[in-house]
Amino acid sequence: MKTKKLTPPAHLADATQRWWSSVVSDWSLDDHHVRLLTLAAEAWDRASQAREAIEANGLTYEDRFGQPRSRPEVAIERDSRLAFARLLRELCLDDSTPDDPRPPRIGG
Numbered sequence: 063m064k065t066k067k068l069t070p071p072a073h074l075a076d077a078t079q080r081w082w083s084s085v086v087s088d089w090s091l092d093d094h095h096v097r098l099l100t101l102a103a104e105a106w107d108r109a110s111q112a113r114e115a116i117e118a119n120g121l122t123y124e125d126r127f128g129q130p131r132s133r134p135e136v137a138i139e140r141d142s143r144l145a146f147a148r149l150l151r152e153l154c155l156d157d158s159t160p161d162d163p164r165p166p167r168i169g170g
Contacts, residue, residue, distance in 0.1 A: 068096065069083075074103050074104070075110065078103045081103065081106075082099060082103045085099055086099070089155060101149050102150055102153070105142045105143075105146040105149060108142040109138075109142035112135040112136075116139065119135070120133065121133060121136060
């Protein structure tokens with residue numbers, strides 16, 4: 063069977079495209095793994111975009127009452143980092159880890 067050459071999605075940042083391509087070339091991935099990899103790459107880019115906005119605008123802003131509020135980008139960065147980490151865990155790209163690399167569940 064002929065294998066097709068996979069190319070990274072064009073909307074990813076250049077560095078993220080290089081990472082995506084290196085993972086695809088180094089690992090044998092099924093179609094659903096490639097989709098998870100793409101989601102992970104998108105989450106990384108989204109976290110990076112949020113980080114840039116935070117660096118430009120700060121962590122907080124003042125609302126109409128003069129009270130400090132967390133910028134929305136803070137939550138976007140946090141959520142995107144968590145999504146990236148979870149997607150990488152699902153892909154199990156680290157072959158030196160145990161079968162289930164997740165930490166124990168809290169609260170039984």
